[in-house]
Amino acid sequence: MTRSMKVICPNGHLGFAPSKPESFAIGVAAGPDIIAADSGSDDVGPGPLGSDTSTSPLAWQTHDLEMMLLAARKAGVPMIIGSAGDTGTNSRVDLYVRIIRELAAKHGLAPFKLGYFYSEVDKEWLRGKIRSDDPVTGLDARENLTESELDATDRIVAMAGVHPFIKLLDMGADVIIGGRSSDCAIFAAPAIRAGYPEALSYYLGKVLECASFCAEPYGGKETVMGEITDADVSVTAMSPAQRCTVASVAGHAMYERSNPFYEYVAGGCLDMSQCHYEETGPQTTRVTGPTFAPVERVRVKLEGAGKVGERYVGIVGVRDPYTIAHIDNVIDWAKQQARERFGNEPYELHYTVYGRDGVMGAMEPERASTGHELAVLVQGVAPTAELAEEVCMTGSRQMFYARLPEVKGTAGSVAFALDEVLRASPAYRWTLNHTVAVDDPLELFPCHLVTIGH
Amino acid sequence: MTRLTDLAKTIRSKNAGTDKITFDIIFTNRANYERVKESNAINRASMAALYKIDEKRITDLVCFDPAFAIKFTILRERPSGSAGDADIFGAQQYAPLLSLDIP
Numbered sequence: 001m002t003r004s005m006k007v008i009c010p011n012g013h014l015g016f017a018p019s020k021p022e023s024f025a026i027g028v029a030a031g032p033d034i035i036a037a038d039s040g041s042d043d044v045g046p047g048p049l050g051s052d053t054s055t056s057p058l059a060w061q062t063h064d065l066e067m068m069l070l071a072a073r074k075a076g077v078p079m080i081i082g083s084a085g086d087t088g089t090n091s092r093v094d095l096y097v098r099i100i101r102e103l104a105a106k107h108g109l110a111p112f113k114l115g116y117f118y119s120e121v122d123k124e125w126l127r128g129k130i131r132s133d134d135p136v137t138g139l140d141a142r143e144n145l146t147e148s149e150l151d152a153t154d155r156i157v158a159m160a161g162v163h164p165f166i167k168l169l170d171m172g173a174d175v176i177i178g179g180r181s182s183d184c185a186i187f188a189a190p191a192i193r194a195g196y197p198e199a200l201s202y203y204l205g206k207v208l209e210c211a212s213f214c215a216e217p218y219g220g221k222e223t224v225m226g227e228i229t230d231a232d233v234s235v236t237a238m239s240p241a242q243r244c245t246v247a248s249v250a251g252h253a254m255y256e257r258s259n260p261f262y263e264y265v266a267g268g269c270l271d272m273s274q275c276h277y278e279e280t281g282p283q284t285t286r287v288t289g290p291t292f293a294p295v296e297r298v299r300v301k302l303e304g305a306g307k308v309g310e311r312y313v314g315i316v317g318v319r320d321p322y323t324i325a326h327i328d329n330v331i332d333w334a335k336q337q338a339r340e341r342f343g344n345e346p347y348e349l350h351y352t353v354y355g356r357d358g359v360m361g362a363m364e365p366e367r368a369s370t371g372h373e374l375a376v377l378v379q380g381v382a383p384t385a386e387l388a389e390e391v392c393m394t395g396s397r398q399m400f401y402a403r404l405p406e407v408k409g410t411a412g413s414v415a416f417a418l419d420e421v422l423r424a425s426p427a428y429r430w431t432l433n434h435t436v437a438v439d440d441p442l443e444l445f446p447c448h449l450v451t452i453g454h
Numbered sequence: 455m456t457r458l459t460d461l462a463k464t465i466r467s468k469n470a471g472t473d474k475i476t477f478d479i480i481f482t483n484r485a486n487y488e489r490v491k492e493s494n495a496i497n498r499a500s501m502a503a504l505y506k507i508d509e510k511r512i513t514d515l516v517c518f519d520p521a522f523a524i525k526f527t528i529l530r531e532r533p534s535g536s537a538g539d540a541d542i543f544g545a546q547q548y549a550p551l552l553s554l555d556i557p
Contacts (some may be wrong), residue, residue, distance in 0.1 A: 045535025140473035250520035258527035350538035430533035
């Protein structure tokens with residue numbers, strides 16, 4: 001009989017929205033060998049990494065961890081989580097470890113082994129790399145990392161490949177909480193460890209990482225199951241309302257990736273250009289043909305975020321058609337008042353003009369066809385909250401005083417729904433999207449194992 | 455004139471990492487896919503012109519037969535979520551594609 005390994009995934013970003021329990025129960029009943037999910041994304045912007053917080057609510061994180069933990073312990077199969085708490089920072093790993101510990105106590109679970117690894121990168125270690133003859137290489141047209149950009153960074157995580165997951169499974173972990181990880185490595189690791197071909201293992205991970213995003217019709221947070229053999233990967237929707245079709249599975253290879261044919265991980269590149277897709281059941285599609293090209297020297301991807309400053313926002317409305325047609329002059333006027341007031345202080349003032357090009361900015365093709373009214377979002381950013389508030393107030397209120405030569409309304413150029421500016425989250429930016437070479441793929445991912453329960 | 459929205463079932467944009475936005479155009483069937491592919495209406499130059507960007511900012515443009523899809527990716531002007539970026543997820547940048555004329 002052909003051997004196989006079944007992996008179920010209930011959620012493409014654990015915690016961001018709760019998983020649906022019905023299709024998860026169907027997945028559990030199908031007898032999986034592994035229950036796994038990714039809990040992270042760089043989609044949420046640089047704020048959570050920079051400020052070391054989650055965007056996902058604790059209640060939703062706990063909901064899904066509880067559902068997976070109870071099912072995995074009952075079935076006696078490993079549970080694997082990667083990129084804990086959106087960002088995979090050390091504090092997020094510790095948070096998930098604490099949640100698992102509390103859930104085990106709450107449900108009186110029999111003792112089990114919990115493995116976890118960290119992903120944060122020490123800035124001084126990285127400074128050493130910058131100074132070495134093997135630079136920290138920029139991705140996506142970025143320059144190589146400089147020390148000044150490193151200095152502007154608050155927090156860095158490295159993206160783990162399969163290595164720490166395999167190590168923790170080798171150490172006997174029943175439950176794994178991972179720091180920042182390549183989505184597909186979370187699922188590929190147990191398959192590679194079991195001796196399945198690397199290419200199919202990484203493909204299994206690639207197709208499962210977003211859960212039901214590889215199924216149709218669209219349904220958020222439903223469970224899917226991937227089954228790997230030595231010859232193929234089959235993926236099946238667990239929700240009765242969904243199917244994994246050639247179109248949906250192939251289509252998923254494109255999602256959030258710049259190219260549908262290649263997926264880079266720490267250790268090599270998955271090539272999906274020769275994949276063959278075939279529907280083999282009412283909810284199942286079978287995939288063959290991916291290849292994997294390992295690299296000689298492992299390069300690990302790094303994400304870093306740095307704080308730019310405190311931030312306030314203001315909202316400004318405009319109705320006068322002449323003012324709308326000359327809104328850039330009004331904005332320039334307000335910017336000039338800010339320059340005169342704050343001179344060389346380090347501040348930023350941003351204007352987003354909804355009703356003209358608010359969503360697309362410079363890429364908006366229909367910039368000339370403005371609405372009959374505009375809303376302008378004003379953002380003031382500065383090192384202190386006091387200065388950010390004053391910058392934003394100046395940038396908003398001075399629009400009221402802008403005087404265009406031919407405007408008839410001389411009492412005020414804009415409308416305020418609120419005569420105040422509002423404190424927003426601090427502004428951060430992505431400072432690192434780079435790779436660094438390592439001698440040992442485990443070097444950046446220290447692994448720990450503890451026993452939970454009595 | 456036929457518009458792209460009449461031939462595709464999905465036209466979407468989304469972040470591809472922190473520095474790029476990727477666009478997926480997925481067709482209802484093979485015939486529509488082949489028609490648009492052969493029309494060459496979607497190429498690096500036409501997309502750069504539509505979005506008023508330098509062609510060098512288009513990093514990928516591929517036809518993806520198994521999914522009946524055409525896909526291209528652009529470099530962002532600044533990383534996602536920087537102050538002043540109005541589309542952190544890159545999810546609303548596809549709109550100009552809807553009315554693209556297909557000869």
